Amino acid sequence: xxxxxxxxxxxxxxxxxxxxxYGLLMKINVYETFIKGAKSGFxxxxxxxxTLIGLMAAVGVLRASGFLDVIASAIGKFSGLIGFPGELVPxxxxxxxxxxxxxxxxxxxxxxxxxxxxxxxxxSVSLCCTETIFYTMSVYYLTAGVRRSRYTLAGALLATFxxxxxxxxxxxxxx
Numbered sequence: 001x002x003x004x005x006x007x008x009x010x011x012x013x014x015x016x017x018x019x020x021x022y023g024l025l026m027k028i029n030v031y032e033t034f035i036k037g038a039k040s041g042f043x044x045x046x047x048x049x050x051t052l053i054g055l056m057a058a059v060g061v062l063r064a065s066g067f068l069d070v071i072a073s074a075i076g077k078f079s080g081l082i083g084f085p086g087e088l089v090p091x092x093x094x095x096x097x098x099x100x101x102x103x104x105x106x107x108x109x110x111x112x113x114x115x116x117x118x119x120x121x122x123x124s125v126s127l128c129c130t131e132t133i134f135y136t137m138s139v140y141y142l143t144a145g146v147r148r149s150r151y152t153l154a155g156a157l158l159a160t161f162x163x164x165x166x167x168x169x170x171x172x173x174x175x
Contacts, residue, residue, distance in 0.1 A: 044143060047142070047143070048139055048142060048143065051138045051139065051142055052135075052139075055097055055098060055134065055135055055138065056098060056101075058097065059094060059097050059098045059101045060101075062093075062094075063094070063101070068090050068093060068094070069090065071089075071093065072086070072089040072090040072093065073086070073089075075089045076089045083168050083172075084122070084164060084168055085118070085119045085122060087109065087112075087113070087119055088109070088119065088122060088123055088126065090105060091105045091106060091109065091123055091126070091127075092126065092130070092160075092164060095126075095127060095130050095132060096130075096132060096133045096134055096160065097132065097133075097134050097135060098132060098135060099127075099132045099135070102127060102132075103127070106123055106124070106127060109123045110123075118171060118172070118175055121170075121171035121174055121175065122167050122168055122171040124171075125166070125167035125170050125171055126163065126164055126167035128167075129162075129163030129164070129166050129167050130159075130160045130163040130164065130167075131156065131159070131160065131163075133153070133156040133157065133160060136156075137149060137152060137153065137156070
């Protein structure tokens with residue numbers, strides 16, 4: 001096990017060094033190429049900023065207005081019947097928009113139920129098994145200029161529900 005810890009300390013520096021050495025061997029100006037890439041990345045961030053601010057504002061409005069709690073209580077009545085705690089519905093909804101806001105809700109769940117409780121375990125695993133659907137779609141589609149999402153949302157929602165089911169199953173295995 002110690003060998004893995006030792007190797008993990010050197011993986012990222014090794015990859016960076018490998019890229020630089022490869023660039024030098026191929027007679028590529030590594031520094032200029034890096035600066036061009038950094039500039040392009042910075043411009044992408046500038047283009048995405050309004051979308052990111054809009055998503056964060058929407059999550060804040062949902063939480064502050066109480067609308068999220070109303071939706072969560074309505075859905076929570078049905079989710080409890082299939083084994084998914086109703087207290088985790090707000091976490092699931094917020095996770096679709098913002099991972100950092102979901103982490104804040106996760107800490108609230110830990111304070112209320114504990115980290116080793118069934119609810120705490122399901123919450124932890126569900127954050128790992130689900131994706132920030134709307135954030136990811138808006139960022140990548142805006143960057144790529146995609147106008148029609150086709151089946152992306154349906155597929156992402158299906159994958160989210162599969163992740164939630166897996167989180168309940170895995171948490172029950174751990175208990």
